[in-house]
Amino acid sequence: MTAFPPRFFVTGEEVDRMMVAFYAAIRRHPVLGPVFTAHIGETDAAWDAHIEKIGRFWKNAILREGGYSGSPMMVHRAATDVLPEHFPLWLGLFDETADRLLRPEAAAAWSALAHRLGGAFRMGVEEARRPADAAPRLV
Structure with missing residues (x-):
């Protein structure tokens, strides 16, 4: 059985x-x-331990290395001090860092993936904070 190819090319060191x-x-x-x-x-x-853990997350998501286990959606939903308005700030810093450190095509691809995940996490946080009797937000 062959491994899936990377989603896009970055190295583990990057x-x-x-x-x-x-x-x-x-x-x-x-x-x-x-x-x-x-x-x-x-x-x-x-912080070093967190950086290493999230590095494993991204290596799994991009390079398909495995080595990460966890549920980042549940972590974000459970953290009551994580607010929907934090995600654009997070993504802005992510984009700035990627643009500074990576080749343009790798920065664009990784940022697109981060934006998809960040949007999902933001929606999960919003849903976790929605009152039980409120209508769901569909957009």
């Missing part, structure tokens, strides 16, 4: 560099930094 740079920007961000720190912790070791 994923690692992207994660380090992206999460450095997140830590400095005045809105996102405190939210992430509340969940990750304040120490460099805690």
Whole structure:
């Protein structure tokens, strides 16, 4: 049985560099930094562990390496301090980082995937916050 090909071409080293740079920007961000720190912790070791875990997520999603288990949708839905308005900020930092570090075609492809996932997570967060008796939002 053959492995599925990567969704697009980036190396594992590029994923690692992207994660380090992206999460450095997140830590400095005045809105996102405190939210992430509340969940990750304040120490460099805690951030390094998170960066490594999310790197495994992206290597699985892009390179199809495996090695990641978890439910990021459930994590985002359960985090009551993660708000729908955080996702455009997150995606903006992601795009800036990708544009700075990657070849244009890789940056565009990875950003498109991140936007699809970010949109789904935002909708999941909105749904988790919707009152039980409210009509569902369909767009």
